[in-house]
Amino acid sequence: MTSTPGSAAPVDEHAPGGGAPVGAGEARAEGADGLAAQATQVLRRLVGRKDADFRDGQLEAIEALVSGGRRVLVVQRTGWGKSAVYFVASRLQRERGAGPALIVSPLLALMRDQVAAAQRAGVRAVSMNSANAQEWDQVRAALDADEVDVLLVSPERLNNPRFRAEQLPELSRRCGLLVVDEAHCISDWGHDFRPDYRRIKDLLAELPEGTPVLATTATANERVVHDVEDQLAAGREGADVLTVRGPLARDSLRLAVLPRAGVDQHLAWLASHLDELTGSGIVYTLTVGAAEDVAAALSKAGHTVAAYTGRSDAEERERMEAALRDNEVKALIATSALGMGFDKPDLGFVVHLGAPSSPVAYYQQVGRAGRATERADVVLLPGHDDQSIWRHFASASMPREDQAAAVLHALGESARPLSTAALETIVDIRRTRLELLLKVLDVDGAVSRVQGGWAATGQEWVYDAERYQRVAEAREREQQSMLDYISTDGCRMAYLQRALDDPSAGDCGRCDRCAGPWIGSDVDEASLEGARSTLQRAGVDLDPRAQWPTGMDRLGVPVKGKIPAEAAMSPGRALARVTDLGWGQRVRQLLAEDGEVPAPVVQAVVGVLAGWGWQQRPVGVVSVPSRSRPALVGSLAAQISQIGRLPLLGSLDLVDGGPTGKPGGNSAYRLAGVWERLVVGEELRSALAGARGPVLLVDDVAHSRWTLTVAARALRQAGADEVLPFALGLDA
Structure with a gap:
């Protein structure tokens, strides 16, 4: 029953609206032929075309879900009509007295499209995601009143404590159909693995016997297909997963x-x-x-x-x-x-x-x-x-054993749950990597998200080094495969x-x-x-920090709340972001080694300074001390001073002591690493005393901006009226 060109309308990925709402009064016929006729009626109302028909595999999947209550994996090219399968199946399930369909979907754009398409077709669809938090109470009321046919949620929503406690148990009990969209995200072999998707395995085990489950993807090789099949069968002894797979090429x-x-x-x-x-x-x-x-x-x-x-x-x-x-x-x-x-x-x-x-x-x-x-x-x-x-993105997505051990130890030692911000003052892990690691530990059962933050479960957790090594090797093979695609004959x-x-x-x-x-x-x-x-256009904004990180007292840094105006630096500038296509590439080369700043770069810097638009011209130049690139920073400050005819007031002093934050570490440790280590010496203090007005503070690269923030604070306390920060590169 395939739609052919010139006859039936193709079924788009997100079934378009049109036609009257599908009501509970549709004829109910017995047997496979009756289900096929009823499904076709629903499809035609969804599509708004009386000649619409199913593509190969669509009706097969619908029958397995509605008649058999089976678990089905659909691997079909984008545009084949996977959402038509779950909209038709969910409508048929509702007409048989089942509860709403629950669709787990990874992207807000997908949710918006599907909600709009369903509503135009008379299917009552709503979503709960980070962009519509103000509507959640209305959604909960509609669910309680059984006024929802389809609920779309993000995988992250499955671990929201309130949603998990108040909504998920009843949804699991009443669920007429569970849909896992973009199911390759379940598998750590998939190209877009997301830890939150692994929570679906637990949800599958909680569903009542006979609840149909549909997983869909357009991008899964054999290894990913088998992994998803295994996860769909989890918790069901002898569960038979039906995989509907079609050709992936698109003639257009x-x-x-x-x-x-x-x-x-x-x-x-x-x-x-x-x-x-x-x-x-x-x-x-x-x-x-x-x-x-x-x-x-x-x-x-x-x-x-x-x-x-x-x-x-x-x-x-x-x-x-x-x-x-x-x-x-x-x-x-x-x-x-x-x-x-x-x-x-x-x-x-x-x-x-x-x-x-x-x-x-x-x-x-x-x-x-x-x-x-x-x-x-x-x-x-x-x-x-x-x-x-x-290589950069691959390394950022893999949990590290030492960091996992540090997080588990911190949570195990704490008498109460710790927020992500609190954890940052105990373990030196950058926020994005820390959040990913917590999700991995959560789905593995070692930690749990609760009111107030995260808590250790006490469950033993062992770093699966062999598994992560296999995944890393698979990623490397995929990268080589992409190079081979580029060069293939x-x-x-x-x-x-x-x-x-x-x-x-x-x-x-x-x-x-x-x-x-x-x-x-x-x-x-x-x-x-x-x-x-x-590409030769230079200059990007360097925004000042406004707040101190929370919980800094744990690291011996006695600050909290808003950074006082009298201690803050002003908005600054950088030559380029290190990820930019133009000057960013040149900056990356400069930062790779220490040496004099070449004339073309200095000319670009002068152009950025000339177009700054400051209210008052700087009265002098101060440099940030650097252990890794002293020649680079010193050269830059000296040449700005000479060309701009500004006094070179000197450099702050760098003193030892205290914890040190590394590039890539989190905000709290980066601040602690420079706190009280950047000091205004007597010579610089004396120079500042005779320089009334703003000073230009020069550095090589701004990562977290805490070095510049602490340096500016020291200069302000030493009498500088204003501090204007400038860096060659911005890496944030």
């Missing part, structure tokens, strides 16, 4: 890879060729800084684009998603924050400036394009820095299919290997000049 996609080149060449290529690409689409970058730089360059070149990153707030993201759907922008320049779940069936192209770390992750992102179009263009521009970026689509263990892999006849190059790699001189002009 034209794949191409362009030669490696400098960032300026890639930016110029985008400026030259963006309008040649069909419709509107997405340009993916590997870092936030790169997304912002590319968006700025393309905007300057006259293209209507916007940067979509993890720094964009929820409202901004929603506005930008709508603008892309409505073709009000040519492209969103995005990090992986715009990935799974974004729904635009006619997305015309996906371009990558820098390669993702695996073919599976790459397929996940390019699969957003060409779902309801005859052709969609997919172009990869691999970068020289890709592998170093891969064979069909690119077939390569991606084989990477996902798709047995239907075959030459596509459309990619640049099958049909020859279909888009040029040339760039015009004007675009190249414009790209270089954008």
Whole structure:
């Protein structure tokens, strides 16, 4: 029962609205044929087309869920219609008297799309996520009144103490269907593993016998499929998981890879060729800084684009998603924050400036394009820095044994729960890594999230070094596989299919290997000049710290609350973020070794200082002492002093003592590491006494900004009227 071109309407990933609400009065026929007829009626009302029919595998999955109460894994390409399966199944379950469907979904964009689609079709869908906290009480009331057909939650919600205590037990008891969307996230072998997803294993064990469960993904190779199947069967002796798997190739996609080149060449290529690409689409970058730089360059070149990153707030993201759907922008320049779940069936192209770390992750992102179009263009521009970026993100996602032991010891010694902020004053682990580690320990049963923070459970926990080593090795193989995709002489689509263990892999006849190059790699001189002009633009804001970290007394630092105005530094500037495409690359090279700052960099620094816009010109220059780069910092301060004709007042003194925070450590330890260690010596104090006005404080790189904050405090206490911080690089 497959929809064929020119007959039935295709079923989009997020079933569009249309048609009248599906009521409880639908005819109920007995047997498989009766269920098929009833399911088709529901589908047609959901889609709003009287000729809509199921694609291969959709009805099979629905029958297994509704008639058999089975556990089903669906592995199908993006756009095949996985959400049509769970909307139809949940509607049929409700008509049979079952409770609401619970859908665990990883992204807010996905939730917004699905809630809107369901509501337009008469399916009462609501969500509980971090962006709609003000609506949670209304959602709880609707659930209590049995006025909800579908509840969408994030995996993190499953471990919210209040949700877990007040909502989850009743939801588990009444659940008519559990859906795990983007199920590859369950598996630590998956390209986008999320610790919170492993809590679903516990939820599965709590469901009443016969509760149907559906897991869906578009990106799972054989290893991930088997892992997800094992987890779906957990807690059910002899459970038989039905896996519905289809071909992953999409006939509309034209794949191409362009030669490696400098960032300026890639930016110029985008400026030259963006309008040649069909419709509107997405340009993916590997870092936030790169997304912002590319968006700025393309905007300057006259293209209507916007940067979509993890720094964009929820409202901004929603506005930008709508603008892309409505073709009000040519492209969103995005990090992986715009990935799974974004729904635009006619997305015309996906371009990558820098390669993702695996073919599976790459397929996940390019699969957003060409779902309801005859052709969609997919172009990869691999970068020289890709592998170093891969290594950085891979190391950040793996829990470390020493850090896990430190957290467990701290919680075990405490008589009460500890918040994440409190833990930061006991263990030197950066906030993002600490939160990831706590999630891993939580799903492994070693710690528990409770009111007031985290507590040790007393359950023995052993670091599974062998498992993490296997995962790390798998990640390295995936990275090599991505390099092989870039250099392959064979069909690119077939390569991606084989990477996902798709047995239907075959030459596509459309990619640049099958049909020859279909888009040029040339760039015009004007675009190249414009790209270089954008990349040469220097200067980013360096915001001052406003609050001391909580609990600093544990580390012997007697501060709390807001930093007093009389001790604070003013807003500052840096030459570039170290992750930026332009000056960021040059700054990274400078920070790799100690030496004189070269003239071109100094000229750029002078340009940043000239455009600062300070209310009063500095009356002198002070440098931050550096053990690792004394020549670099000293050279920078001296040259700024000479060119700007500002007195070089000297450097603070560095004294030993106290704990030391390392780069990558958390905020509390970074502050403790420099507290009372940056001292204004007698010579500098004397120089400050004769310099009435702001001083320019110079450093090499600002990580946590606590070094600059403590240095500024010391200078203010020594009589400086104002402190204006400047750093070559901003790494935050």
